[in-house]
Amino acid sequence: MEEQDIIRALAALAHEIRLRVFRALVVAGPDGMTPGALGEALSVAPTTLSFHLKELTQAGLLLQSRDGRHLIYRADYARMGALMAYLTENCCRGTPCVEAAPSCTNC
Amino acid sequence: MEEQDIIRALAALAHEIRLRVFRALVVAGPDGMTPGALGEALSVAPTTLSFHLKELTQAGLLLQSRDGRHLIYRADYARMGALMAYLTENCCRGTPCVEAAPSCTNC
DNA sequence: TCAATGATTCAAATATCGTTGAATTATGGA
DNA sequence: TCCATAATTCAACGATATTTGAATCATTGA
Numbered sequence: 001m002e003e004q005d006i007i008r009a010l011a012a013l014a015h016e017i018r019l020r021v022f023r024a025l026v027v028a029g030p031d032g033m034t035p036g037a038l039g040e041a042l043s044v045a046p047t048t049l050s051f052h053l054k055e056l057t058q059a060g061l062l063l064q065s066r067d068g069r070h071l072i073y074r075a076d077y078a079r080m081g082a083l084m085a086y087l088t089e090n091c092c093r094g095t096p097c098v099e100a101a102p103s104c105t106n107c
Numbered sequence: 108m109e110e111q112d113i114i115r116a117l118a119a120l121a122h123e124i125r126l127r128v129f130r131a132l133v134v135a136g137p138d139g140m141t142p143g144a145l146g147e148a149l150s151v152a153p154t155t156l157s158f159h160l161k162e163l164t165q166a167g168l169l170l171q172s173r174d175g176r177h178l179i180y181r182a183d184y185a186r187m188g189a190l191m192a193y194l195t196e197n198c199c200r201g202t203p204c205v206e207a208a209p210s211c212t213n214c
Numbered sequence: 215t216c217a218a219t220g221a222t223t224c225a226a227a228t229a230t231c232g233t234t235g236a237a238t239t240a241t242g243g244a
Numbered sequence: 245t246c247c248a249t250a251a252t253t254c255a256a257c258g259a260t261a262t263t264t265g266a267a268t269c270a271t272t273g274a
Contacts, residue, residue, distance in 0.1 A: 010121035014114050035251060048233060050252055069241040069250050155263060157222055176220050176271040
């Protein structure tokens with residue numbers, strides 16, 4: 001991932017609705033969720049949700065597919081992994097960082 | 108870290124200048140850097156840099172101290188670690204995530 | 215105390231982001 | 245084909261964020 005891709009992904013996640021949408025989809029797993037289900041679960045208007053789903057998708061964090069008249073959004077785990085790797089790469093160059101991020105070992 | 112803290116930190120990092128400033132300070136380590144040195148290294152005007160340093164500091168990602176007439180900024184590794192932990196916490200709930208983020212094991 | 219240096223704050227202009235309702239596209243079933 | 249459903253796109257408005265030069269604050273050394 002290039003610097004601009006990282007910035008785009010960070011910007012996409014740096015919004016209350018989008019962060020909640022992304023987390024909901026991470027929890028939902030491979031089955032993903034429809035905009036209708038997400039909108040109901042998070043109490044977000046269809047138009048507003050559509051705008052944010054587009055932002056997340058264009059940032060590369062979500063994958064979209066269709067099932068009949070439903071669209072299905074899923075978290076792109078590989079992309080999230082790449083973002084984590086980029087941040088971790090810089091985070092772990094110095095000694096203090098290793099001590100400060102012990103949770104990384106959970107992976 | 109609360110959701111709002113996470114959003115603030117992500118928003119702070121989601122900007123070209125601020126991401127470069129933060130990375131420069133991570134590389135600089137405990138000694139930190141002055142705004143003058145950062146401005147020269149990254150070719151950013153003093154006023155603009157000051158604005159972004161304030162953003163990063165208020166987001167909790169930087170620590171500020173004074174040495175004579177120089178200010179010294181340092182990356183807050185603990186905060187960065189907490190941010191990584193929050194993202195990792197959600198990232199690692201499902202199986203796909205573990206496979207997608209192998210670099211986490213470098214920590 | 216005064217001048218010089220390092221850095222920030224302020225105010226104004228520009229650019230970008232976020233929300234909303236109305237209109238539009240896509241699909242499935244009668 | 246026609247209607248209902250699921251979701252998006254469009255346009256306009258208001259809210260935020262970013263940049264810039266001028267002014268201000270803090271500190272050191274003469």
